[in-house]
Amino acid sequence: MPSYLRALIRLLAVATLLVLAGTSAAAAAPADAALTGTVTRGDTGAPVAGAEVLLIGDEVFLVAVTDADGRYAIPEAPAGDYRVRFVPPPGSDLTFVFWDGAATFDDADILTLPDGEARTGVDGVLPLGGTISGTVTRAADGTAVPDVTVWVDGDGGSTSVVTDAAGRYTAVGLGVGEYLIEFAPPIIDDQPPELAPEYYDDARSPDAATRVPVAPGGAAVGIDAALEATGAISGTVTRSDTGAPVAGVLVSAETTAHTSSISAVTAADGGYTIAGVGPGTHFVAFGAPDDDGLLDQFWPGVSDFADAEPVTVAPGTTTPGIDAVLEAAGSISGSVRFDGYPWTDGGTVLLTETGAGEPTASTAIGDDGTYRIGKVPAGTYTLQVRPRATAARVALQYYAGAAGPKGATPLVVTGGDEVTGIDVALAAGVDIAGRVAAAVGELTEPAQIRALRWDGTEWEEIARATAWAEYSFAHPPGDVEGFYLPTGTYLLAFAAEGMCPLYWDGARTPEAADRLVLEDGRSADGIDAVLAATCEEPVIVPGDPAVAGLPRVGETLTADPGTWLPADVTLRYQWLRDGKPLKGATDPTLTLTPAHKNHLVSVRVTGSRDGLPDAAAESAPVGPVTRAPEVSLSARSIQRGALLTVSGTGFAPAEEVVIELHSTPVELARTEADAAGSLRMRVRIPEAAAFGPHEIVVTGPQSTARLAVRVVAGGLAATGGTVPTSLAAAGAIAAAAGVLLTLWARGRRRGSRAPAG
Numbered sequence: 001m002p003s004y005l006r007a008l009i010r011l012l013a014v015a016t017l018l019v020l021a022g023t024s025a026a027a028a029a030p031a032d033a034a035l036t037g038t039v040t041r042g043d044t045g046a047p048v049a050g051a052e053v054l055l056i057g058d059e060v061f062l063v064a065v066t067d068a069d070g071r072y073a074i075p076e077a078p079a080g081d082y083r084v085r086f087v088p089p090p091g092s093d094l095t096f097v098f099w100d101g102a103a104t105f106d107d108a109d110i111l112t113l114p115d116g117e118a119r120t121g122v123d124g125v126l127p128l129g130g131t132i133s134g135t136v137t138r139a140a141d142g143t144a145v146p147d148v149t150v151w152v153d154g155d156g157g158s159t160s161v162v163t164d165a166a167g168r169y170t171a172v173g174l175g176v177g178e179y180l181i182e183f184a185p186p187i188i189d190d191q192p193p194e195l196a197p198e199y200y201d202d203a204r205s206p207d208a209a210t211r212v213p214v215a216p217g218g219a220a221v222g223i224d225a226a227l228e229a230t231g232a233i234s235g236t237v238t239r240s241d242t243g244a245p246v247a248g249v250l251v252s253a254e255t256t257a258h259t260s261s262i263s264a265v266t267a268a269d270g271g272y273t274i275a276g277v278g279p280g281t282h283f284v285a286f287g288a289p290d291d292d293g294l295l296d297q298f299w300p301g302v303s304d305f306a307d308a309e310p311v312t313v314a315p316g317t318t319t320p321g322i323d324a325v326l327e328a329a330g331s332i333s334g335s336v337r338f339d340g341y342p343w344t345d346g347g348t349v350l351l352t353e354t355g356a357g358e359p360t361a362s363t364a365i366g367d368d369g370t371y372r373i374g375k376v377p378a379g380t381y382t383l384q385v386r387p388r389a390t391a392a393r394v395a396l397q398y399y400a401g402a403a404g405p406k407g408a409t410p411l412v413v414t415g416g417d418e419v420t421g422i423d424v425a426l427a428a429g430v431d432i433a434g435r436v437a438a439a440v441g442e443l444t445e446p447a448q449i450r451a452l453r454w455d456g457t458e459w460e461e462i463a464r465a466t467a468w469a470e471y472s473f474a475h476p477p478g479d480v481e482g483f484y485l486p487t488g489t490y491l492l493a494f495a496a497e498g499m500c501p502l503y504w505d506g507a508r509t510p511e512a513a514d515r516l517v518l519e520d521g522r523s524a525d526g527i528d529a530v531l532a533a534t535c536e537e538p539v540i541v542p543g544d545p546a547v548a549g550l551p552r553v554g555e556t557l558t559a560d561p562g563t564w565l566p567a568d569v570t571l572r573y574q575w576l577r578d579g580k581p582l583k584g585a586t587d588p589t590l591t592l593t594p595a596h597k598n599h600l601v602s603v604r605v606t607g608s609r610d611g612l613p614d615a616a617a618e619s620a621p622v623g624p625v626t627r628a629p630e631v632s633l634s635a636r637s638i639q640r641g642a643l644l645t646v647s648g649t650g651f652a653p654a655e656e657v658v659i660e661l662h663s664t665p666v667e668l669a670r671t672e673a674d675a676a677g678s679l680r681m682r683v684r685i686p687e688a689a690a691f692g693p694h695e696i697v698v699t700g701p702q703s704t705a706r707l708a709v710r711v712v713a714g715g716l717a718a719t720g721g722t723v724p725t726s727l728a729a730a731g732a733i734a735a736a737a738g739v740l741l742t743l744w745a746r747g748r749r750r751g752s753r754a755p756a757g
Contacts, residue, residue, distance in 0.1 A: 245270025395429025
């Protein structure tokens with residue numbers, strides 16, 4: 001491309017950025033600007049155009065973009081304390097820095113902006129970033145592997161690069177720190193990958209990877225990878241009752257490190273082959289179609305993931321004979337009624353296997369007051385109905401008519417049984433409310449309030465509430481869902497960090513506590529407690545564990561243990577699937593995989609301290625776990641200005657999503673998923689997009705999916721869609737420049753013939 005044309009394109013790109021930022025070079029430092037300055041290179045002192053300046057406060061986040069002279073202006077900002085971060089443009093060999101010269105947010109100086117006063121000279125000097133480079137080859141023959149996406153993620157930032165025809169790559173602009181390097185081979189035409197991804201140095205999981213250190217402006221070289229060929233897993237799925245093949249079974253192979261999975265669907269003859277399986281060990285799961293009346297299974301023939309055994313796959317080979325014989329599933333169904341009428345105000349039905357502790361399965365109460373829980377293994381269960389708290393004041397209840405699990409009628413399910421007519425007649429409930437306070441000062445953590453009901457032989461915990469001050473079991477503060485309690489005789493137990501546990505009214509033991517007799521829908525208010533910091537006999541008081549995160553494949557759930565007393569209790573975690581322990585899942589977080597799909601997930605927390613007996617508590621389950629969103633593209637390399645078809649599945653029904661081009665986000669389109677959670681949209685790649693690797697990112701309130709794409713050289717094209725005023729201005733600049741360039745070129749041809757090249 002001629003030098004004058006490259007210069008013109010750079011000029012148009014800068015002009016477009018300035019229009020988008022709502023400023024221009026002439027207006028880079030208005031008289032009333034709250035913050036102004038200049039961004040330059042640390043090695044040469046040259047100005048840096050297109051750098052982002054981030055003004056970060058407790059509740060304020062403002063962004064400006066530098067002009068061709070490296071100048072920026074943030075017109076307005078509320079008075080307060082801020083940190084300022086200077087970020088180089090994408091693809092730069094520079095790295096970010098905080099004002100004034102700090103490498104991290106915590107080390108950054110505080111910039112105080114007085115009300116109504118401007119601050120000038122807040123400059124940023126961007127240091128030269130470090131680099132990581134290497135070569136990617138095939139392990140089998142040492143030949144180079146092009147188009148491998150190399151993900152670089154660490155203390156000093158995140159980026160990705162793609163290997164060239166010789167398999168070489170270089171990641172630039174890296175800050176000081178250690179980096180995790182992942183090598184992701186290309187996927188061609190949605191076919192299974194021929195090569196397996198890996199982490200540096202020859203690792204199959206992030207935990208086993210070797211981190212690469214980068215010094216200030218330093219170069220880490222020789223960070224190479226030799227990628228192994230993928231293998232395959234094959235087998236057949238049949239029914240246990242008839243021996244007939246089962247079509248439509250989703251068979252998934254997940255690495256034993258729980259880092260990735262790949263799947264296939266059985267054909268009409270029940271056979272399957274999962275191609276593109278990385279070398280190593282994998283757990284294999286068989287997910288039967290929901291309408292086939294069959295139970296899910298893990299290899300070799302077990303229903304519990306904790307009992308699954310790994311399958312070994314060697315590079316370039318198929319592991320055959322990984323078969324499954326699926327058992328017939330049972331179901332439980334019935335109706336929920338109140339006062340003789342179907343219960344139509346919503347709620348949940350939970351099924352718990354005897355001895356499991358946590359629900360095995362659950363379903364929502366239908367709009368007509370009926371419910372059905374399918375895929376129930378043979379066993380003995382208790383069934384609980386939790387109606388939504390409404391003005392009708394209806395209590396949670398176990399089948400049939402029991403307040404707690406001990407009095408529930410057991411439900412026995414054998415293979416393939418349809419247990420019907422499990423009807424529940426709800427009764428009026430009660431609420432207990434009051435206030436918790438500290439005897440001196442204030443509570444440092446919210447108090448835990450447990451409602452214990454007398455079942456005729458002992459006290460049985462029915463529900464818990466959490467509060468800083470006022471509490472209510474039916475209507476807790478905030479967005480927490482509550483439930484009315486069954487009528488009966490109760491005592492209340494109170495606990496908070498740093499405070500002595502207490503029973504109502506002021507008792508230290510259950511035997512000394514006052515009772516609450518709540519009958520005929522009469523609730524109790526004013527059940528208060530004042531907690532003191534000292535007590536005679538210390539015990540471990542469990543917190544109220546909860547699970548945070550979206551229950552969807554690919555997402556990470558986080559265990560919140562709640563407040564445990566005393567504060568120095570050592571906590572252990574055990575994740576549960578349908579109430580049963582997951583092998584090796586003992587961290588505070590759990591990344592969801594296809595093995596968790598359609599199951600409920602919860603966490604058990606156990607507290608220990610020298611001289612005290614252990615205590616344990618379990619969270620409410622979340623789920624069932626749904627599939628992860630995925631996105632596909634009509635092409636993985638595309639020209640500027642060209643149209644690209646973006647397709648997606650696994651999004652929430654009717655979810656509104658934004659399609660963007662990253663790394664510097666550029667919105668391409670907005671659309672809405674259909675009722676099945678699918679979408680398809682044609683977008684145009686911006687003319688100003690930088691050449692090289694990018695990502696198409698599809699984001700909604702509940703979903704995010706991304707896929708790498710490469711922008712290659714192409715001609716100008718219209719962007720399509722509705723054009724904002726600022727973009728129209730940028731377009732006008734481009735059009736005018738194009739006309740002038742054409743006229744100038746014609747003039748040159750008339751005057752003299754340009755030399756070749």
